[in-house]
Amino acid sequence: MSQPVALTAFFVTQTLRGLSRDGRTVIASVHQPSSEVFELFDQLYLLSEGKTIYFGQASEAYEFFAQAGFPCPALRNPSDHFLRCINSDFDKVKATLKGSMKLRFEASDDPLEKITTTEAIRTLINFYRTSHQCYAAKEKVDEISKVRGTVLDSGGSQASFLMQSYTLTKRSFVNMSRDFGYYWLRLLIYVVVTVCIGTIYLNIGTSYNSILARGACASFVFGFVTFMSIGGFPSFVEDMKVFQRERLNGHYGVTAFVIGNTLSAMPFLIMITFISGTICYFMVRLHPGFEHYMFFVLCLYASVTVVESLMMAIASIVPNFLMGIITGAGIQGIFMLVSGYFRLPNDIPKPVWRYPMSYISFHFWALQGQYQNDLKGLLFDNQPPELPKIPGEYILENVFQIDVGRSKWIDLSVIFSMIIIYRIIFFLMIKISEDVTPWIRGLVARRRMQQKNGTQNTMVAPSLLQSPSLRNYVANRANGRGKR
Template sequence: MQDDVLYPHLTVKETLMYAAILRLPKNLSKQEMVNRALEVIHELGLERCQNTIIGGPFLRGVSGGERKRVCMGQEILIDPSLLFLDEPTSGLDSSTALRIVHIMKKISQVGRTVVTTIHQPSSRIYHMFDKLILLSEGQLLYYGKASHAMNYFSSIGFSPQIAMNPADFLLDLASGNVVDMSTPIQLLGQCADYNGARGLHSIDVGSKKNHSNSLQPKYVNQYLSRAYKDMLSKNDALQDEDMGVRTISPYSDTARTSWKASGWKNKSDREWSSTWWCQFCVLYMRGFRERRHEYMSWLRIFQVLASAFIIGCLWWQSNFRTERHLIDQVGLLFFIATFWGFFPLFTALFTFPLERAILAKERACDMYRLSSYFMARTLGDIPLDFCLPLFFHIIVYFMAHLRPSISAFFLTFFTILLSTTASQGMGIAIGALMMDLKKATTLASIVLLTFMLSGGFFVQSIPSFIAWIRYISYNYHTFRLLATVQYGHGSQYFNCDTSTGCQKVEEASIFHNISLEGGGTEVLVLLSMIIGYRLIAYVALRRMSLAI
């Protein structure tokens, strides 16, 4: 919990309610799950901000302490017997940190064990802990009652020479910094022997205070670790009468046996607290609430509508009376195929890289199946992605005076939707494969450039050794489908004002390598791309490491 991994646009109440529905047992009713979320809000003192969004670096929301409490709330929803917290007070002021630890203390007093890492706690915070584990470079230096730690280190020769916060004293020891503290003569003697063996000037053992400042941290850490192991080696299960703590050595066979018998379940044996359909519905609704601001933002709407208006003005009341006019109108169709080939792609490209931390955290907690998350995340974007293409299509189609037919109007819109969904799938796949925005953007730019150049408009005669590339370009299939809808079926003519008589549109030079018949093949290819790209993305998510 060192980083507060939360959706920034959900409120505190929404965040905990969705977590409750996903994590609580399926035999509870929805109202009972909601009530449990409200209980946690009350327990953590979040009533005042329950309807405030979480917020982020550039989005105003709850305070840092409240955000920490929301993260804690997600875990105590299921009433765990053991709660791990990684630096819950990092980045907080002393007052807020004290409030967080007070809450942790309350949680521990109702039958839960709370294990937390903490750096630089105040003396008031330190004395609230029951037990303490002090580690240095993976070595155990102390485990026992927090109130007895100072006595233990004093018994082995380490004690502060000035008034000092116990936590500061212990952290100095863990880092090997023994300034302003007494050190055991045995440690100074060992360092003197070591330096003498190397031909260095030996330490004057009599001047401990002066030479304690020059001790290297590794010698201090080795001495402390060895001293603790020596104490534990006296018996495997030590009943320390001075500390009143029964300590089991982490290096003993007893500890290793207990770890093996701890009852961890294999991932294949996990039991989900909710059904696949319930997970899908909750994740779908949560995703819709989180991303509604993106799709309904005025900037995004303005971007599409302004582009449509400019395009409509440039191709105002276009026609194909002559071949030059026909080429202009075909250029419009190719631009539509290109625009709805890159716009959704770069929107979808950020889907999984930006949500990787949340996905890793929630999957580590077994909140839901990956398949339910993936389906909710990908299908949830499709209805929102249909709105902007519709606005764009209505404006451009009538301003540019494309084929005046109801069937052509709806078939053109259907083609745009296929292109939008296919390019969105490509963006999802690249993002899931790379999981790095810089790499994903670079790869997407190369792919888009290749698809655009091989789309059938810029290059009519592609060399045979690379001609296959057009068939994997959704721009090419979208362009062919748009041209077929506008000019296919042999009923369109141009150059009727010339002495040679009218010519069929499919006989124009621009269509020499593009068939205007059929269209079913292009639809099937685009549908295959829509499904195929998403399967690639799902497999990539299954295979990747979700470590934060």
């Protein structure tokens, strides 16, 4: 270690030591510290392959290793000696040198020259289990575990709920505006796709062949166009990672996060759907009229927002990019199957698929509403042309099997209610993850610790009973409990 690096390490450790004197607990993971740096630590915890070698006062570690049969040689840094005793890589290096370079190692009084590091580790582990450091650590753990109702103060935020929501909305809005791939590239793709739709169904008219063409156009717009919204899932996962880190520090609540995420995405989704929806509507020449135009773009906005809300709910429980996208795509694929286009509503098998799957599919309600919005009030040419024209209401009832007695605005309101439902599910998933998951992990960890302690007690007890110091220790503990 060069001198500037050594000085920097000493300065950093000395600063951390000063912080610990102000009532803070500082935990540092270090590798091969200098003797000056090592002397600054109060407690020392040595691990080897996940097993405890030593846990106690750093100043007592030197004597602990000496009593275990591994005294620190003169002129050797104690921390280097401890590392030498518990790192089995030294055995591999020595074996390699002896085998390839035919080196001869001079005899010494170091016990590690006579046994392997693996044997030394096993000896140290067993010695630690019978040491007073181990019993002191267990007593401290038992003392801490008996404390109930203590609430750790993580600092938290002094801002009001409205300020938290405003700040999160503003920050999320800025992040989204700077993320080219999340919204701006999506806007470009949406525009390109809707231009393609507009050129394929250009000025579709009211001929006999346009009846099914209008249905296909609506199915593609509200099926496959909204399907592209799953592309934002990686950004949702990153938002969840930031939220989890900041939530642990108590900076804001779950409700403020959900509200901020919802409000910040709203302007971008409105812009994307209104621009692309306007292009598609006027190029295809769907049912003319401002009311019909507004319904079309509002229905498209609601459908895209439902997908965003669904993917956010998935992101709260599936943090993996690939698995989340596959899950979201699978759910939407099932929803499209029961939308009423690939199989007419009355022909969908009633158990499961008709009830309830078609009713929880937003594609079903979007197509029901758009079919009414586009066909109701129009007259289509018959085949042959000399026959009377076909009213749109007749097509809705007999071709697409739609209940014309239900208003299209009810269909739209159902989609908006799904947005709220998915956001509530998103909120509940976060709360469950915060409250239930740690409880389950704690329960599993406690059971494992109980099993481990039971195993250790069974293995160590016969050898411990032969120790006079342990018998005195147990007798003193029993007398102390009797006095209480």
